Amino acid sequence: MKTKIFTALAAGVLLLGACKGSGGSYDNERSAETADTAHLAPDNTTAKTDKLDSAKLVKTADMRVKVKDVGKATETVTALTAKYGGMVIHHQMQTTNEGSQDLSVGNDSVMHISSFSSVADMTVNVPPNHLEDFMNQVAQIGLYVENRKMNIEDKSLDYLSSKLKRENRENAVKQEANTGEKIDREKQLTAKDDIVDRKIANLKTDQDVKYSTVILSFYQSRTVLKEVLPSNDASAYQLPASKRLVSALIYGWSLFINLAVGFANIWVFVLAAIGLWLLFRYYKRKHPAFFGTIKS
Structure with a gap:
């Protein structure tokens, strides 16, 4: 009986040891997996970071804003662009006259009332990390x-495709040159031009990634401008009535003096005319029959 009890206890101890050994092995495996995961995590993060750094993300934006003063708004935008390390590449401002009217405010002046609207268009390049600000x-x-x-716009794949095609073109041109075979000149130039075009396209993509293009449009409410201007009608410029009366009296006296001087210049002719007239009357009175014959 004692032997059976001892045998059962021994079997139980062996079974318990086996279970513990199995559990330790499982824990060791889990620890190993955790260690491997911890070891691989930085590599995956680095890979993702490299992928993001090499991504060709092109940011563009446009805004239409109503402002109080278009001129001052464009000056402020120019200063902001310089502040964020950008550059203004296009700036156009235009004022359109919507209508005008002239109102008389005096004998020699008018009030010119004009209505106009102003708009401005700007295109600026700013670094993409400052675009939102x-x-x-x-x-x-x-x-x-x-x-x-x-x-x-993500142009990473387009950029990679252009780069790989360019490399293929370059390798093909090199292989044709190394073979020593006669190469079609036109075909060679076409291949080289294609290489240049792809290089330029990728350089443009790099520039678009480096600077974001922002198209801005500003406008303001219609403005009414009032100006007092001299009249264009020359007849409107007249002296006051008192001055005109004095001027008329002076002109009349001057005209009388001129007439008197004129008569003084022809006094001989006046005397001759008077003498001829007196002589004619005297002769008519002395010879009435002569004049009667002339009338009949």
Whole structure:
């Protein structure tokens, strides 16, 4: 009986030891897996970071803003662009006359009333990491934002495709040159031009990634301008009535003096005419029959 009890106890001890050994092995495997995961995690993070750094993300944006003064708004945007390390590549401002009217405010002046509207278009390049801040600052200078839009285009695959095709072209040109065979000149030039075009396309993509293009449009409410200007009608410029009366009296006296001087210049002719007239009357009185014959 004692032998059976001893045998059962021994079997139980062996079974318990086996279970513990199995559990330890499982724990060792889990620890090993955890260690491997911890070892691989930094590599995956690095790979993702490298992928993000090499991504060709092109950001573009445009805004239409109503402002109080278009001229001052464009000056502020120019200063903001320089602040964020960007550059203004296009700037155009235009004022359109909507109508005008002239109102008389005196004998020799008019009030010129004109209505006009002003708009401005700008295109700026700013670093993409400052794009959101730049757009927020531009929004604050306006009365309100009528339209705001931003696009992000991933050109990584296009960039890679162009790069690989360019390398294929370069390798093909080198192989043809190394074989010593006669090469079609036109075909060779076409291949080289294609290589240049792909290089330029990738350089342009790099530039678009480095600087985001923002198209801005500003406008303001219609402005009414009032100006007092001299009249264009020469007849409107007249002296006061008192001065004109004095001027008329002076002119009349001057005219009388001129007439007197004129008569003085022809006094001989006046005397001759008077003498001829007296002589004619005397002769008519002495010879009435002669004049009667002439009448009959």
